Each structure stands twice: as structure tokens, then as C-alpha cells.
Amino acid sequence: DAKTTQPPSMDCAEGRAANLPCNHSTISGNEYVYWYRQIHSQGPQYIIHGLKNNETNEMASLIITEDRKSSTLILPHATLRDTAVYYCIVRDNNAGNMLTFGGGTRLMVKP
Amino acid sequence: DAGVTQSPTHLIKTRGQQVTLRCSPKSGHDTVSWYQQALGQGPQFIFQYYEEEERQRGNFPDRFSGHQFPNYSSELNVNALLLGDSALYLCASSLVPWAVARGNTIYFGEGSWLTVV
Numbered sequence: 282d283a284k285t286t287q288p289p290s291m292d293c294a295e296g297r298a299a300n301l302p303c304n305h306s307t308i309s310g311n312e313y314v315y316w317y318r319q320i321h322s323q324g325p326q327y328i329i330h331g332l333k334n335n336e337t338n339e340m341a342s343l344i345i346t347e348d349r350k351s352s353t354l355i356l357p358h359a360t361l362r363d364t365a366v367y368y369c370i371v372r373d374n375n376a377g378n379m380l381t382f383g384g385g386t387r388l389m390v391k392p
Numbered sequence: 393d394a395g396v397t398q399s400p401t402h403l404i405k406t407r408g409q410q411v412t413l414r415c416s417p418k419s420g421h422d423t424v425s426w427y428q429q430a431l432g433q434g435p436q437f438i439f440q441y442y443e444e445e446e447r448q449r450g451n452f453p454d455r456f457s458g459h460q461f462p463n464y465s466s467e468l469n470v471n472a473l474l475l476g477d478s479a480l481y482l483c484a485s486s487l488v489p490w491a492v493a494r495g496n497t498i499y500f501g502e503g504s505w506l507t508v509v
Contacts, residue, residue, distance in 0.1 A: 317500075322480075322505075323502055323503070324396075324482050324500035324501050324502045324503045325435065325482070325500045326500070327497050327498070327499060327500075330497070368434065378423065378425065378440055378448065378486060378489050378498065379425070379437040379440065379448055379450065380435075380437065380484075380498060381437070382434030382435050382436075383434060384434060385434060
């Protein structure tokens with residue numbers, strides 16, 4: 282069963298920030314939140330992950346709420362190349378290293 | 393630093409045939425997982441190999457089998473191919489089998505597109 286809920290699709294104007302939400306209300310204390318994206322016909326690309334603190338890298342920022350029941354992936358200046366399906370994944374405690382992908386959010390960046 | 397590499401990139405097989413897909417993990421990684429991604433769906437976990445043994449398995453039939461070699465590379469074998477096996481097959485590698493539990497990263501290859509006709 283999917284442990285995360287994401288909107289199926291979102292649009293964003295080129296150059297603007299893209300804010301992708303994810304709900305994970307059943308997350309437990311030792312579970313990480315991972316974000317991957319998949320550009321058409323390519324393998325999933327790692328973006329960022331976090332446990333409880335906000336994280337930032339060269340690709341994006343991850344904001345996790347204090348109760349850890351939701352998070353937001355922020356692409357600060359979206360480009361056309363950021364058009365992709367974005368997956369928010371919470372590790373399944375019983376599944377070791379397995380990543381369980383839900384439906385993701387299809388982000389369309391428009392000129 | 394080479395990432396995860398997979399071969400072949402595309403192939404077409406006939407129902408009932410067998411196929412072997414290959415994966416070389418990212419440099420320094422010793423754990424390999426395989427995923428199947430049908431068109432329009434998210435990737436589904438098939439199995440994971442570590443120290444040349446299958447450590448975890450998803451909900452896939454025994455027609456799907458694998459192997460890991462001493463150099464950590466891996467093969468995915470599918471026997472008695474069905475039309476429904478047509479998909480993108482993804483290989484993912486990590487430093488340890490419990491990478492996710494430790495907040496480590498899992499990297500994916502570009503995949504092998506299998507079409508069964």
C-alpha cells in the first residue's frame with residue numbers, strides 16, 4: 282500500500298518556484314522521506330531526502346513539517362527540463378531497502 | 393565516477409522466450425535491486441541482491457530470477473515471457489542493503505526496455 286499522497290499533476294511557470302506537496306501521515310519516527318523524479322523514458326533520478334530537518338542541495342529544498350506528516354519539495358527556479366514525474370517515498374520499515382513508488386506528481390513546467 | 397549502467401537499452405522478444413538483462417552498480421556500491429515499470433505506472437520492486445544472494449523479493453513469480461557476481465554486477469533473468477512482461481526494467485544500486493534505513497541514497501540506471509510480442 283502506498284504510504285504517501287501526492288497530487289496527480291501540477292503546472293508551474295518557467296523561472297518560478299515549483300512547490301510539490303506530499304502527505305505521509307502514518308510516517309514513523311525512523312522513516313526517511315525520499316524524493317525522486319523521472320523524466321520521460323529515463324530511470325528515476327535521486328533528488329533529496331530527509332528525516333526531520335529541512336534539507337537543501339544543488340537541485341532542490343525539502344521542507345518537512347514539525348509533526349513530519351507532510352513535506353514539500355521546492356525547485357527554486359523551475360526550467361523546462363524539470364518537467365517530469367516526481368515521486369515522494371517513505372521507506373517501508375518492513376521492506377528493508379525496497380522503495381515503494383506511488384503515482385507521483387506529474388509536473389509540467391510551461392514557458 | 394560511473395553511475396549505474398544497464399544493458400541492453402532496448403530489446404524485443406517473443407512470447408515463451410527467455411531474456412537476460414545486465415547491470416553494473418555505481419562504483420563502490422555492493423547492493424543491487426531490480427524494478428519493473430509498466431507503461432504509465434511507478435516502478436515495482438522485484439528483488440535485491442547482496443553478497444551474491446537474493447535478500448529481498450517483491451511479489452513476482454519464480455519466472456523472474458537473478459544473479460549477482462563477485463564484482464557486484466547483476467543479471468535479471470525472465471523465463472517463459474508473457475506479453476505482460478513488456479516494461480522498463482530498472483536496476484538500482486546502493487552501498488549497503490539497509491541504505492534506506494540509514495538515510496543513504498539509492499541510484500537508478502536508465503533501464504532496459506523490453507517488448508514482448
